[in-house]
Amino acid sequence: MLKNNKNNYGIVAILLHWISAITIFGLFGLGFWMVDLSYYSEWYKTAPSIHKSIGMILFFIVLFRLFWKTINIKPIPIGNKFEIKISKIVHFLLYLLMLTIFISGYLISTSDGRGIEIFNFITIPSLGEFIENQESVMGSIHKYSTYTLMVLVGLHSIAALKHHFVNKDNTLKRMIKTK
Amino acid sequence: MKKLLLATAILATSAFSVNAADYKVDYEGAHAAIQFKIQHLGYSWLTGRFNKFDGEFSYDPAKIEDSKINMTIDVGSVDSNHAERDKHLRSPDFLNAKKYPTATFVSTDIINQGDGEFDVVGDLTLNGVTKQVVIDAELVGEGKDPWGGYRAGFTGETTFALKDFDIQKELGAASTHVTLELNIEGIKK
Numbered sequence: 071m072l073k074n075n076k077n078n079y080g081i082v083a084i085l086l087h088w089i090s091a092i093t094i095f096g097l098f099g100l101g102f103w104m105v106d107l108s109y110y111s112e113w114y115k116t117a118p119s120i121h122k123s124i125g126m127i128l129f130f131i132v133l134f135r136l137f138w139k140t141i142n143i144k145p146i147p148i149g150n151k152f153e154i155k156i157s158k159i160v161h162f163l164l165y166l167l168m169l170t171i172f173i174s175g176y177l178i179s180t181s182d183g184r185g186i187e188i189f190n191f192i193t194i195p196s197l198g199e200f201i202e203n204q205e206s207v208m209g210s211i212h213k214y215s216t217y218t219l220m221v222l223v224g225l226h227s228i229a230a231l232k233h234h235f236v237n238k239d240n241t242l243k244r245m246i247k248t249k
Numbered sequence: 250m251k252k253l254l255l256a257t258a259i260l261a262t263s264a265f266s267v268n269a270a271d272y273k274v275d276y277e278g279a280h281a282a283i284q285f286k287i288q289h290l291g292y293s294w295l296t297g298r299f300n301k302f303d304g305e306f307s308y309d310p311a312k313i314e315d316s317k318i319n320m321t322i323d324v325g326s327v328d329s330n331h332a333e334r335d336k337h338l339r340s341p342d343f344l345n346a347k348k349y350p351t352a353t354f355v356s357t358d359i360i361n362q363g364d365g366e367f368d369v370v371g372d373l374t375l376n377g378v379t380k381q382v383v384i385d386a387e388l389v390g391e392g393k394d395p396w397g398g399y400r401a402g403f404t405g406e407t408t409f410a411l412k413d414f415d416i417q418k419e420l421g422a423a424s425t426h427v428t429l430e431l432n433i434e435g436i437k438k
Contacts, residue, residue: 108419109418109419109420109421110419110421118333178332178333178336179332179333180332181332182330182331182332182335184331184332203325203326203335203339204332205332205333205335205336206325206335206336206339206340206346209336
């Protein structure tokens with residue numbers, strides 16, 4: 071089953087969810103590590119280049135994910151009214167932060183007119199500089215929205231585990247297996 | 250006798266007219282630049298500049314020692330023609346631009362070396378550290394401009410260790426020092 075129905079997620083939504091999750095953890099770790107590399111580290115140039123390439127690819131995946139979301143129905147949420155309300159806010163913020171991080175990351179590297187090369191394959195062109203010292207302003211936005219995202223990811227995971235182990239409901243299971 | 254008096258009077262006036270005059274650095278018209286260069290790996294020079302700065306000086310060709318200069322630089326305006334590097338240069342690894350947004354240079358002493366060359370001794374404040382540096386300076390030229398003003402221009406440079414200003418980032422043995430190059434044109438106030 072590719073598409074969602076009213077009780078279950080389709081395989082596409084499940085794959086998109088877990089690809090985003092794993093890639094975000096990877097990018098967070100890589101980004102956190104690479105900013106403190108010494109100038110003479112052999113990773114000094116490759117790590118940021120991998121980070122940017124994967125980041126741009128994930129950007130396009132998430133755009134497709136949002137498109138997929140709009141052409142699918144949303145399975146009926148599980149939980150009480152309060153939980154459903156909170157989960158809606160958290161899901162919205164997760165998407166908003168992801169987009170903020172992609173866009174700010176893109177705007178760091180492209181503010182001098184240089185494009186972003188995806189694995190020496192294609193170059194995403196620059197749109198130029200929109201604000202003064204764009205790279206530094208966007209750098210701060212990129213950093214703090216990432217920290218915020220990771221906190222919300224923690225909350226999102228704890229909530230999933232709570233549903234699974236405390237409420238013993240279908241919330242996590244239906245994000246792992248399609249029916 | 251009258252002629253002699255007149256000549257003395259003219260001389261005296263002209264002597265006065267070359268007395269120390271105050272100049273404003275022509276930042277508006279961008280006839281001034283503050284650039285830097287540092288070795289990259291020992292293989293080439295990396296250059297960059299500060300796009301925003303201001304300053305003024307007083308200059309008396311007859312008494313160079315009485316001249317003065319002070320400059321203020323917006324360190325966040327650093328521009329090495331590479332956004333990712335500029336972001337890094339503004340970070341606490343280098344210029345710490347958020348904590349110390351301005352760098353200043355205030356001259357304390359000018360030593361005339363003759364032939365239009367002089368040492369400008371002064372206090373450079375950068376990254377929150379104030380240290381004495383000596384700018385090896387030279388008069389490029391002075392005179393009337395075509396638009397009714399009077400200008401004087403200088404070039405100078407000074408080299409210091411990054412560590413002197415508490416910039417601890419390790420860039421390798423060839424890149425421990427940076428050279429600041431100043432090209433300053435002033436318009437007489």
